[in-house]
Structure formats: C-alpha cells, structure tokens
Amino acid sequence: MNRSMxxxxxxxxxxxxxxxxxxxxxxxxxGPVGIGVIGEQLHVREVRATLDGRKPGAQARISLWQHGxxxxxxxxxxxxKSVHAGGRTFQVAKWRINKRFPHNxxxxxAFAHEPDRLACAKIHK
Numbered sequence: 001m002n003r004s005m006x007x008x009x010x011x012x013x014x015x016x017x018x019x020x021x022x023x024x025x026x027x028x029x030x031g032p033v034g035i036g037v038i039g040e041q042l043h044v045r046e047v048r049a050t051l052d053g054r055k056p057g058a059q060a061r062i063s064l065w066q067h068g069x070x071x072x073x074x075x076x077x078x079x080x081k082s083v084h085a086g087g088r089t090f091q092v093a094k095w096r097i098n099k100r101f102p103h104n105x106x107x108x109x110a111f112a113h114e115p116d117r118l119a120c121a122k123i124h125k
Contacts, residue, residue: 026121033117035109044097049109051091056082059112060093066105
C-alpha cells in the first residue's frame with residue numbers, strides 16, 4: 001500500500017468508522033448522516049457530524065436528547081467542509097465541546113438538507 005492510499009484509508013477511518021462505544025466516545029448513522037463523539041466518561045471533547053455524498057455548503061448542528069425527548073441545541077448551525085477520502089466525498093463539521101453530559105443522554109447530528117435524518121451517539125459511563 002503506497003503512502004497516499006494509507007493516508008486515505010486513515011482519513012476514512014477517522015471520519016466514518018465507529019468509535020468504540022465506551023464512555024463518552026461513540027458514533028451513529030442514519031442513512032447519509034453520521035455523528036462521531038470523542039471524550040472520556042461523561043465529558044465530551046469533540047463532536048463531528050458527517051454527510052455522505054452532498055455538495056459543499058451543507059449546514060449541521062448538534063442537539064441533546066434525554067429519555068427520548070429533545071432538550072436543547074448544543075451548537076448552532078455550522079457550514080461543512082468537503083473531505084475526499086477513499087474515492088468518496090464527505091461533508092464534515094467539527095465542534096470542540098469540552099462539556100459534561102448526563103449519563104444515557106444522546107448527542108444527535110442534524111443537517112438542514114436532510115431534515116428527516118438524525119444520527120445519534122449515546123453518552124454513558
């Protein structure tokens with residue numbers, strides 16, 4: 001495997017591969033919409049929202065859900081950036097959160113262009 005192929009494979013894994021669902025780290029997908037959460041225990045450091053196969057300019061935001069009910073928006077709308085990896089194009093938005101969330105709550109990614117899709121990751125000890 002040459003260097004560019006290895007770099008592409010690594011980029012794809014970082015963007016869309018499931019993160020081990022231990023502690024605050026996790027991921028989820030709903031069709032073309034994805035979410036990745038990075039953190040320890042109940043503390044979330046970073047959240048990434050991904051959209052597969054969309055043109056640049058998509059907008060994403062993150063919400064908090066508890067017991068199946070919407071609680072609040074964690075972030076505002078953010079424009080995505082295009083990332084090309086593995087012969088595919090993804091739209092990615094990243095946020096540095098650095099906050100604690102309740103046990104068994106969910107962070108969910110929503111895109112303005114995909115209103116019927118909501119990808120969520122559970123936050124748990």
